[in-house]
Amino acid sequence: MLPRPVRRTLALAVTPVLAASALAAPAAAASTSSADLALEWFDVTAGTVAAAGAPTQVTNNRTWAIGWLAATRAVLRTPSTPRPEDYRGAAFAGAIHQTLITLAPARKAELDAALATSLARLADGPSESDGLAAGRQQAATVLADRADDGLDPASVNTPFTSSPAGAGVWQPTPPSYSPATQSGNRLARPFLLRRADQFRPGPPPAVGSERYRRDLAEVKADGSAGSTTRTPEQTATATFWLGSSYTLYTEPLRVALAATTGRSLAERAKLVALFHVAAVDTQIATSDTKYAYVSWRPVTALRAAGHAEWRPLHTTPAHPDYPSGHNTYSGSAEQVLTTLVGARTAKPYTIGSPTAPGVTRTYSTWRQLTTENVDARVWSGIHTRTADTAGVTLGRQVAAHAVREAYRLFR
Structure with a gap:
């Protein structure tokens, strides 16, 4: 063994789950x-x-x-x-x-x-x-x-055969027209969900409905590469939230963990564990919903409506529109952090983004991240607002279930 010149005391208190309280001063019992x-x-x-x-x-x-x-x-x-x-x-x-x-x-x-x-x-x-x-x-x-749970890369990206082209039906999108990805997530074994479709939302707005037309008009105007209605700040927001949700939310989770220094080691470990358990189950539920409805992306819908040259600000990911995966992730993250740490931080926190090098943004709640994510995917031109808001709801539901059922993991 290595010499032990430095000795510190670990927290003695161990409680079953984190309390749903705001970030507070360290408790006397913890170190x-x-x-x-x-x-x-x-x-x-x-x-x-x-x-x-x-x-x-x-x-x-x-x-x-x-x-x-x-x-x-x-x-x-x-x-x-x-x-x-x-x-x-x-x-x-x-x-x-x-x-x-x-x-x-x-x-x-x-x-x-x-x-x-x-x-x-x-x-x-x-x-x-x-x-x-x-x-x-x-x-x-x-x-x-967890062996053979279907969450390895090959299983996640199992081949998916697109349905015949039709109104509202997802098809590969420009510029690369790549095959659909992440369809295998829906077949994976969750941690706490009873089944992948446990919280599946109802279908997206019908093609031609008032809500559908409103959604598409907003993306057409504010999400196009050459938009004259999107502001520079909105473009910056879209770019900031463009990257991987996993990467974007690693910093906020660390902020939350650092703010719980007064809690026991077990409580703090649970925070990180449940955050990622909920993220996994949320992505399984997201894939289930996406491939249940196989809803087309805005670029496909707009070109089918006669706007043949329309292009989104950012390249459309290769999977269906409804619901937005970025927003299921943000809804899940917000729910876990709010429930286990509190809605507001004791002081503002600042995070960066891999898709906006050198840019930082400052927040004081977790919900602010969700709100920006909803807008960002519309302003990127890659999701309808309904797909975004439905995603947030789905993520929150899955995460709330994970927190409620956490005892199954830790008993």
């Missing part, structure tokens, strides 16, 4: 050690996924969900031991480390170094060694349980 460890392994997980993650977003959410679920279970099941804080610290780090070296073996050297850093804060002895073993065992158990 900064759990905050350090949680943020340390948050950054390790994010760095590992960035360097060696899967090409499919949901697969990366799965990696987080498995690692942090295993860590939560290991910490919650702390036995009677002379040094419970050391047991919990080793169990937490060991669970995430074992998950990541299994799912991202190319990063083993970096992950081993991170584990050594965490263990160096703990005292040598049976509490540490038993905790480490318990964390590794929990990771192995969750990994085994």
